[in-house]
Amino acid sequence: MSKKISNSRLLLVFIALLGLYAISRYIEARRSANTFHTTLVKGIDSSKVASVYIYTRENKDKPIHLFVHNGKWMAEQSGITSLAEERSAEYVIDQLQQITPDRLASNAPGQWQHFLVTDTSGTRIVMLGREKDTMLDVIVGKFGFMPQQRQGISYVRINGQKEVYGVPGFLAMNISKDFDSWRNRKIVFPEYLTYSSLSYSCPGDSSFTVKKDSAGAWRFADGAKTDSLATAKALATLCRQNYGSFVNRFDTAAAQPLFTLKVTAVPNGTVILKAYPASDTVNRYVITSSINPGSYFSGAKDNLFKNLFLGRRAFLYHKEDEKPKAGALHTKAVK
Incomplete structure (x- = not known):
């Protein structure tokens, strides 16, 4: 009689342990399967x-x-x-x-x-x-x-x-x-077809302004015409300057900008670019933009200063910029 009771108890203990093992395995499987997704x-x-x-x-x-x-x-x-x-x-x-x-x-x-x-x-x-x-x-x-x-x-x-x-x-x-x-490298509006005016403030008497008239043609502030092809090239160069190299911890309060450019676009408004003299030859100038406050860019790297602060000449026709016609060099050599 006691032997039967002992066997029954062992069976119950075995079943209980088996149940606990199954429950623990189920919980572990659920945790492993669901934690990542959840x-x-x-x-x-x-x-x-x-x-x-x-x-x-x-x-x-x-x-x-x-x-x-x-x-x-x-x-x-x-x-x-x-x-x-x-x-x-x-x-x-x-x-x-x-x-x-x-x-x-x-x-x-x-x-x-x-x-x-x-x-x-x-x-x-x-x-x-x-x-x-x-x-x-x-x-x-x-x-x-x-x-x-x-x-x-x-x-x-x-x-x-x-x-x-x-x-x-x-x-x-x-x-x-x-x-x-x-970090955001944006300096100017990226679509030059929206530009309506550019105003350059430069040392000496080299400041100038170009504006788009009602017919869509670009003119200087005094009414003189710009060259359409040269102007399109200049504007295309200007609008692509959104990849500058950063200069960190530059204090604009301790310096005055030598060059300023105001670019007005419709409907974006006006962005103001400034070029401050740098104390080193690596950067030459430090460029800031009103649409990216707190960021400073190297003027020398990737020719950023040169491509932003274009001179009046960039908007005019220059004969020496024309490519020689096919065969011109060969004809000259024959003579």
Whole structure:
């Protein structure tokens, strides 16, 4: 009798242990399957994102900080603040929202270094809400390319979790950029057909103004005509100068601009460009723009000063600028 009772008790204990094991496995499976999706895809409301910190592997102690100020995204690092590149912050948020795991690469911490998702080897992205609440904390690591699928793959790990996921796309490449890549380089309005006047203030008697008349022709302020082809070339050169090299920590209060350019466009309004003398020969001038306050650009690099502050001559016809006719050089040589 006692033997039957003992066997029954053992059976009950076995069943109970089996049930506990099944429950624990179910909970672990649910946690492993759902955490990535819930945290990364469903948990982000882009309208509530207030700032993003990017800790690149090269500058862990100097994060790139993207944040909203007066309705505009700004970029900051080491005390240098400027407008963020248009849609750069929105692009990062959008990329993170759309991440879906392609496969579980590993759930072993010993493999983190291989996928570059450790605290020191990966690029960490921390996304904060308006109340400074953490909306996302993810480490983006190694990038690879899958030839058969013809697509890139980035490896990511939620900070605080052990799973490493491979996700399709170029996230790892897109967020591993230096600070200047996140900054707005805009200086002038990009479409010269909207321009209605240019007013140059230069040293001596070299100041001048050109305006578009009611017929669409460009003239100097005294009524003299400009050359249409030369003017089109000058305006096309001017409007393309939105790729300058940054100069940091320049004090405009300690200097006076030598050159000023006012570009009026319809319907954009007026942008004011100023050229300050630089104390070095590398930059020669420091350029500022009213549509990009707080940013300073090198006048020498990429010929920015030369391409912005065009002289009166740039709007006139010059015979020596004409290309020789086909055969002209050959005819001269024969003579």
